[in-house]
Amino acid sequence: MHRPVLTTVNVTLSSKKGELQRRHSDCVSMKSDMSLDPPWNFRNGDSLSVHSKFKRKRSDSSEPSCVSMKSDMSIDPPWNFGNGDFLSVHSKLKIKRSDSPEPSCVSMKSDMSMDPSWNFGNGDCLSVHRCNPESAVVDEFQKRYKFNLKKKFQCINGVIVNQDNRMLLNEIYTELYITEGDSGDINKEHEVRLIEAASKRKTLEEPPIKCNDIFKSFPEEDKPIRTVLTKGVAGIGKTISVQKFILDWTEGEANQDIPFIFPLSFRELNLMKDQKLSLVKLLHVFSSETKEIEKSRMEKALFIFDGLDEYRFPLDFQNTETVCDVTESASVHVLLINLIIGNLLPSALIWITSRPAAADQIPSQCVHRVTEVRGFSDPQKEEYFRKRISDQNLASNIITHLKSLRSLYIMCHIPVFCWISASVLERMLGESESGEIPKTLTQMYTHFLIIQTNIIREKYLKMQESDEEMILKLGRLAFQQLMKGNLIFYEEDLREWH
Template sequence: METPDLDTDTVSPGSYNCKLQGKRSESPAPSCISMKSDQSMDHPLHFKDRESSLLHRHDPESAAVNEFQTKFRLNLMKKFQCVNGVIINLGTQTLLNEIYTELYITEGDSGEVNNEHEVRQMEAASRRTTTEETPIKCNDIFKPLSEQDKPIRTVLTKGVAGIGKTVSVQKFILDWAEGKANQNIHLIFPLPFRELNLMNDQKLSLMELLHVCFKETKETEMSSLEKVLFIFDGLDECRFPLDFQNTVRVCDVTESASVQELLINLIKGNLLPSALIWITSRPAAADQIPSECVHRVTEVRGFNDPQKEEYFRKRISDQSLVNNIITHLKSLRSLYIMCHIPVFCWISATVLERMLGEAESGEIPKTLTQMYTHFLIIQTNIIREKYSKKLESDEGMLFKLGQLAFQQLKKGNLIFYEEDLRECGIDVREAAVYSGVCTQIFREDFGLQQSKVYCFVHLSVQEHLASLYVHLTFMKEKRNVLIQNQDSKERKNLYKKCSISEVHKSAVDQTLESQTGHLDLFLRFLLGLSLKSNQKLLHALVTQTGSSSQSIKETVQYIKKKISKDLPTEKSINLFHCLNELGDNSLVEKIQLYLKSGKLSKLSSSQWSALVFVLLTSAQELEEFDLSKYFSTDKITETVVVKMMPVIAASRKAIKQIQIDKQ
């Protein structure tokens, strides 16, 4: 199985030995954004030649520094030349340069903090026009736009989980280490937040921190190096507070302080003011860095539409099969939008290659729940075939992982430590077994000090397992784990009368109450798991799965009742996705009949929401939106325009010559 160009928000520097598979393929034509600078493409700089020239200078002190730099580069090449995410086969990894697919990166930011669920942001981004965006090459993020612009010291790169932030960091480092780009930088120090978390209780100087994390720095005096780059990857994974207002000022690289204090003083420029700083973060956590400390903001947008196709054509050799996969995904707008995320492309390729090929039979996945359940079954079957004697039952393993996924999802954590595992009854030795055999679901990473951190390969996998845990807990124990803060007697009475529809209602209410929408995708999965078709799939993994059709009808009616209220657009859109997961398209079909019949008359709140959902999730791109096609001119009021604003904003062109009667 091939590894995707994915960002599981980790680049583990622990694996030094790579077994290279296959022969080097031709590089594809660059799509939209090239990660190599123009200079490096025209004048490739061969690392070995550079190494030779560095080592043969006459100045002994300069030669020692250059020898250290050369050794440092070689170590970074060993650490980052392989994709340090999902293991393809036991004991083997693959070269990043072999499977890398270009990512779409833009410069600039609205300046607003976006706390919405990342799938909401992804859907909104997929509808956004690109005419006013400024694409930027990853290797150019520290270069001013013109000679008149001030030098750029600190860059903040945003992007949702799995969109490609960490892989962009990895490619930047590898291109530098290989001598292909940014050769004005003398040293690069990658310091992921997940590893800094493990050192936060220590007091040490910046030099001591570097000596601990990069042992080769002990061997040389680095004071003669003019420009270094610190990369702090995964700000959203930071588990210590960043107090920029009340932190002690530290200016000396030999002065001891906490990791938090060292980090803040580096970003502020008190420590090493000539150093470059690159911080990556999921959007919701990015506001921890004061705007005055950031000179450039970039956004990793994942794959645009041509890059999605390019990925599948690189990933699967059978082009006829690739065409069928692309056609299937394009016919399902909600799935095709998700393909902006490289990890989802990998999951889709893994599942659809089997389902549309000869290896599997059955219903082709049409919803997110179906896609992820098939993926879980495929991975579990691989585990079962290879490690049947080493693991407990599939059900026991998935239940514990699901509990971990659910508890940490509530806390907003993607990265887990040993104490998090123990809370869910997972022994560290069990975790080692899980991570050794579930590398495409759950992983154990070794940090700079060989310390251990754990994670699921992507937030959506965590959300799917969390929903599975909630579903199975009810089926096995008739317990709604979403209900909290009741006394034991009250909980006991609730459990007696509880049905799966009550669990669903709790989930719907909590999702709508959330200001950030962090449960949106979890809700889609939870509802989807109650369908008979998905429960048949689940029988391959667990024993008790079922729920009655009456319960599903109750859930559908409850969601429709919520839609009938005047909800914010994105919340109502997510509820329509939920109805889709439950197989109910009645509201959508009704509005489609209205559209076919001609002009629309007065619409209810549910019908307004259905109309917006239908237009936004249409397989056809909204090149031009003309309100008069849907409403008689005398019916186009200010209220109508406000209701249709999400569609107007998503269109490349809106007909503006409309007389609006204000109500």
């Protein structure tokens, strides 16, 4: 008869007695009967059966037990089949397992006796997979991070005015037409011309790419996609695409292989022009929660840089110092360049959005995929208005009005213009405001500006300037900033100009 082979570390009682006493689990290695606690005497009127005694002993234990054996007598308790015990070894083992509040581990010759695989070499009776405090902490932190990111991005523009006037992105989001872009020469033609040309293209000529799939390789591609550059004219839906991508990730809908997403806008990075800081501290500025993220968790993360065209500082990829450590301090633009090149976190994913005219700041050799947001097709235009306007009769009237005016309908190719048109026409056609219904781009923009001015006036009741004065000053400021090459302006620009 072959005896079971010992698969765990052979620990003798004489050398390991003190160590065994310090352990909480009932892991016993034995060579003699003296090691049993206590030895059961079946001949002295012990009326309790082996099964009931064993069950009682297991119920008192709050820790799993591990049995290592060299002989039949080493099993705890020693089962005596010669004295009328008809339970098979298999059935007794099942009873032992079912009565224990914690999993028990038995070392035997067959792998079938181990459920799950255990690490006996370190005296650990708990499965590493089932009991990994560090992994549990990381998963809990990721859930909390996702929850907070969802709160930030679940509403349009990430802002909730109040509970009655919030617009959830998932309720009105309409899938955008995104295609593979051209990484060649940048088209510097006026954006309105680009919009009209794009609206005339046949969508069947270029297969669309789903926003959530931009980092997925095509079947014919043999290399992974690390850096994606997404181009598109102003208001075409680049930022909304980023927002939807993040929202789907936080809700577990897509890209769950990405451990963390760090959204960073170039507009906000402009405010840090005079600072020197490490990548770790840069992330802390945007989210204090990232203090808990270790470097190892950053290596597979996705960094999203939205609005390259708004960045005010040159990206010199030829003459920039090398930074390879996430704790090393440098200027923000230096950190960005080293991230894009791959000196910093070479396994991290990078997503950059930009208007076409500014996209050439990123060298083509640093970009693995170029995508282009083409905005709405005609069916998508109608879908947007029906989602945006709750009154479907009013939505139909707005669609009919826009279709009757070629210039306005072409401009609805741009999602932000659909938003402007919905804001204006919902008031005009809904009879909340009187006046001539806009029929030209100028009239539409004028009405929208009036609506926004009224909202500002209601919010700030102490305004001294007239509407005309305020609009003229803003127009003058915008013109001056455009002459300087700035697409946006900040508080310091207002102070300097004023």
